[in-house]
Amino acid sequence: MGQLPSKARAVIIGGGVIGCSVAYHLTKLGWSDVVLLERKQLTSGTTWHAAGLIAQLRATQNMTRLAKYSQELYGALEGETGVATGFKRVGSITAALTPARREEILRQAAMARAFGVEVEEITPEEVCAKYPHVETEGMAGAVYLPKDGQGDPANIALALAKGARARGAVVAERVKATGVARAGRRITAVDWVGEDGSTGQIEAEHVINCAGMWGREMGRMLGSNVPLQACEHFYIVTEAVPGLRELPVLRIPDEYAYYKEDAGKILLGAFEPVAKPWALDGIPENFEFDQLPEDFDHFEPILEMAVKRLPLLAEAGIHTFFNGPESFTPDDAYHLGQAPEMDNVWVAAGFNSIGIQSAGGAGMALAQWMEDGQRPFDLGDVDIARMQPFQGNKTYLAERSTETLGLLYADHFPYRQKATARGIRRSPLHAHLLEHGAVMGEFAGWERANWFADPGQPREYRYAWGRQNWFDNQAAEHAAIRAGVGLYDMSSFGKIRVEGPEAEAFMNHVCSAQMAVPVGKIVYTQFLNPRGGIEADVTVTRLSETAYLVVTPAATRLADETWLRRHTGDRMVVITDVTAGEAVLALMGPKAREVLQAVSPNDFSNETHPFGMAREIEIGMGLARAHRVSYVGELGWELYVSAEMAGHVFEALMEAGAAFGVKLCGLHAMDSCRIEKGFRHFGHDITCEDHVLEAGLGFAVKTDKPDFIGRDAVLRKKEEGLKLRMLQFRLTDPEPLLYHAEPILREGAIVGYLTSGNYGHHLGGAIGLGYVPCAGESPADLLASTYEIDVAGRRIKAEASLKPMYDPSGARTKS
Template sequence: MPEIPAHARAVIIGGGVIGCSVAYHLTKLGWTDVVLLERKQLTSGTTWHAAGLIAQLRATANMTKLAKYSQELYGDLEAETGVATGFKRCGSITVALTEERREEIFRQAAMARAFGVEVDEITPDEIKARYAHLNLENVVAGVYLDKDGQGDPANIAQALAKGARQRGGVVAERTKATGVTREGRRITGVDWQGEDGTSGHIACDHVVNCAGMWGRDVGLMLNTNVPLQACEHFYIVTESIPGLTQLPVLRVPDEHAYYKEDAGKILLGAFEPVSKPWGPIPDSFEFDQLPEDFDHFEPILEKAVARMPMLAEAGIHTFFNGPESFTPDDAYHLGLAPEMDNVWVAAGFNSIGIQSAGGAGMALAQWMQDGAKPFDLGDVDISRMQPFQGNKTYLMDRSTETLGLLYADHFPYRQKATARGVRRTPFHQHLAQQGAVFGELAGWERANWFAEEGQSPDYAYSWKRQNFFDNVRAEHMAVRENVGMYDMSSFGKLRVEGPEAEAFLNYVCGADMSVPVGKIVYTQFLNPAGGIEADVTVTRLAETAYLVVTPAATRLADQTWMMRRAREREAQVVITDVTAGEGVLAVMGPNARKLLQAVSPADFSNAVNPFGTAQEIEIGMGLARVHRVTYVGELGWEVYVSADMAGHVFETLYEAGQGMGLTLCGMHMMDTCRIEKGFRHFSHDITCEDHVLEAGLGFAVKTAKPDFIGRDAVLRKKDAGLNARMVQFRLTDPEPLLYHNEPILRDGEIVGYLSSGAYGHALGGAMGLGYVPCKGESVEQVLASRYQIDVAGTLVDAEASLKPMYDPKSERVKL
């Protein structure tokens, strides 16, 4: 065992491929005092039995960037370290057995081109030419990625570990992290125990949880929430097959199977629809296998033998069952834990750890070095996880589904089926009784759309128009033409209070917070580069109290951002999450004022309650606070009511609305209306790497303020000019649908991709937002081009605008 130092800049807990990658990349940045602690041997948890598939294409541009980095790194690692990684670019094929799957993989192929990944859509005959052993029955199409590959997972990890050692890092095997010392929000040291009876303590500046399927328990030791669950993962390896040569990796997601040729044998793996959670993990676990369950695997094998007839002749050499860790949303956990200020996480890789490890280790190391994300990592940022999601019962239930979702149809709007109903708004039962069809976000059950009488209140998924398309259109037009009401209770509500509340928010926010009581301000939290960390409204409730309203999914991240800034400045403020304390009903549409006047004696006129102001009101027999703002581009109010009176206020508004055609609406309507109005969606259209001026949100930044985060970057961008602009698009053909990531073509060349998409029911076509490069160009030059959107390989003409296509002067919100 190597000598373990008494102090380290970073202690990494866990010696799988992820921990080894973090150690490798930290030392590459010059962190020589890095210690990796592995309880047993390197790779002995999950890494050693991973299939080693290395694919470039992921669901978003930045996740694809990380996967591409991994395969490029592995290609060079052997030369650097002398450790054979077994990496080879054999290519990969994904086949579709249905028209719906074909649309999915063709949309992925279009997305790949926008992300700079080489990809080809191929016919069944072209699939057969590359994979002669495949039975083409029901095969309708495929996609081929030439630079995808496979490698030896254990050796990749060993090569990364050796690279870390060569640069001064310490890798200590058979050395368990047994405890920590803590001061407030920092871990100051890690206790360790060697299998040889030695023990010690490492004082440290940072701790990184790379403990894989032990990540949740290590997280608890470090006072952090790391929701993940081990599941059984099955594959078989055949006997040697005479004449079998190198083949591309093959995925047949409609049959839940993948195939890999290795040394003249075939490995057949499965991501079955209903998986098997596993645990607790024995203390002795090391390179262990789990009991065989042939009955569980047999349905996969039967389809595989029909799909690959040579398997019928090949004997089974190995039937393997080993554990892998899965997260509640099938995205891995990366980043600075919200509960602590020096505890980092890289865990829960959902069976894509090998292809992700290189990029994830690089991104986390850079984040640790700079104190800021190197680019948008919102998909995997650990701060997206809600505190309740660490609940063991919840994780066990959800993990029965998440493994299978890897190969499920990834339909738009697809909802998780398991672990539902945890968080419900005060209006949940009222909405359910009226036909609400619920979706889940951050654990919240949210009414997404409303079924008509006699219509099944369930999703029927498709890449085409889904069964709720007409329902959402009716809700959309009700808000545009009359009045609609929907539940916004899930949005985060953070009270910022104290004698320095105004000064603190002026430092954190781009807009001016020195406003009268009752004023509502739309603003962003900016980072030092001018990127957008949060997109919020701030209402001044009193001289020393403000309410910050955030998207539901980012409430914890936004609260954490503010709390860290408050500690840095030693600001005299208290920041409290009050989300569950109030229900919120949005009343929107040209007749919103009429409805509110019917239930309240308050004055809702422009003179008393103009746009962007709040007032306390009586409503029915209760009390509420109304905020005159909108995310749908119409006259309207958000009605905030304490949870105890929420039911009464809903009934009061609903009953009063029956005589004027009040329509209950859902979240899908809110999305279709906001995209017509060109309103940005945080995490899609605006992220930490999108400059606030290029996002078209300069109006919300007040550089006359002397000191706020991002001010210098905004001024520099004003001087230097924009490199890109957020552009709104509408397809001229009303039939195709847009979701996000569709490539944008300008005069025939791909210049970007849509950051979000939805159908504009009032404007009669699918719409999207996306950034278009414009360095040195005027607005007129940007708009003079011909624009097309690539929809699953078909180019569709699109109108482009820098102003909102719906109500460009915002006259309707001020009626």
């Protein structure tokens, strides 16, 4: 080991493929003083035994963009560094054995077309032509992606490391990061010790946690939460098969298996339904290029299916039975980005068995984020800020990880709920809702009533790609909100109190709307970034001259709070998460006023309580704060009740509401109502790379006030004109269902994809939202076109609208 520098702009901890990629990309951006510390030897954790599958298609456009970037990078690395990466485009086949899986892969193929990924639907006979050794019995269909590939994982990492070294990075093996010096929200230095006993400290401007399956413990050392858990991952490699030619990668997810030809042998890997978490008491200190004990009993059911699917396995003989650990996150998406708890700690870890195909793009995206101080594009799927603080709990991770590995190859049904590690975060109304038939889903750890079962109806999800068992329940709840009155629990939504003598000035700086409003006023607004993209979509209520309440989606509470904290500067404000302090009951529908009047002595007329105002009220024998606002497009109030009174208020509303036919509703109905009204859903319809004007939210932006983040970008866009517009679509055929990512066709050509979808029970068809290019076009030009939506390969005619198809004037909310 040579002499390590005493200072560095960036210290990367972990020398697997992602650490090497971050070093490579930072140096490519001109960061020459980069140090990578690897406790043992490069690739010795997980990278060395990875299968090296490199697919292009991911679940979202940007994740696909990153995977495609990885492929292009690996193809060019050998020429740059002289290190053979083994990258070759062999193609991949995914075969379905059930009608449900066939629907899934056809929807994925449609999504691939929207994302610009080459894909073909092929028959079982064509599968056999491309993969002659496979038994096609039971195959319901398949898709082929000709540009998918495979590579040599260790050499890819070593090539990246060599490229980084060539541009000045120091890559130090057998040097362990052992501690840090910290000042507030910053790490100032990293302590290290070498295997030879040498020690030192490196002052650091930035520290990047690329520690792989050690990422959780390293996160703790760096003052941050990185929820991941190592699991055992099994594969076998056959003896050499005479005459075996180069083959595409073959995936049979219904049998939990994938097959890769490698140097005349077959590698069979598995993602079994119930996984085995590993090293719950910590990873052994001497772990290096190690494998775990064989567990043939665990692997045998998969091997039995595989031998029938690929009979040559029975003849070839097993050369290697391999069991190696890989890290998995609670939601099967990797962790990338700036740690919410710290201002100079970054994370790239937890790659859920797709680290090789992800590392090139993830390293590029993180390096660009560090260079610019903002995300280069929407990375919400993988942003570490999505993780809730409790998700770092060891017991939780151990239980959840038994499921997440298997979910990679499970049916990816819409609305599929996690089955493990449930019941952690509960609304104060949880037991009341269960008593009335609630069927719970889980979101950011919260148990939420998604729909209500009828008496005698099983309280469970029965998953399908078509109408699921709760479709009629959602329709009835939807109808109650539209025609009568519905009551649903919104307690899981984040509540952030911003308070202090400079609260108004601060809120005007971070919000695009005007915050100098009377006490009690509710303002719908966005937090914008300097590009005019949407970082948060919130309502803000002025509680007093010096206090505001910011209400956020449940999943983005931490991210939104972090955004606020990072922009306080020296302003005198205090930011507090008060989510758990209040339950929230939404009473919505044309009869909402009558129900409230029956349970409260207060006046709920338009004159006394207009739309967009909040005030304290009596309710039953308790108190609440009534916010007149709606996410479903109807007359209604969100009732904020201190947690200890929530049960009483719920009972009072149900008792008084009985005379008006009040119906308990779930969040599925809330979503179907909001999409009819064209309301945007953060994380899907609006993200950090969607300009607020192109999202159709210009009405919420007040450029006549100075100095708010994103103001210049809004003014520029007004001058330049819009390049995209968000449209609402309704399928004219009432049968097909929309979820998200279905391609939008304009005059027969793909022009975009749906950002969200649900069924419009009032409008009588599936509804979707999505952006359509419009440079130089008027709204009339856009709407004069013919539109179709591609649903699993079927083109369905769709009506398009710029205005909400339901109640376009907004009269119902103000009635």
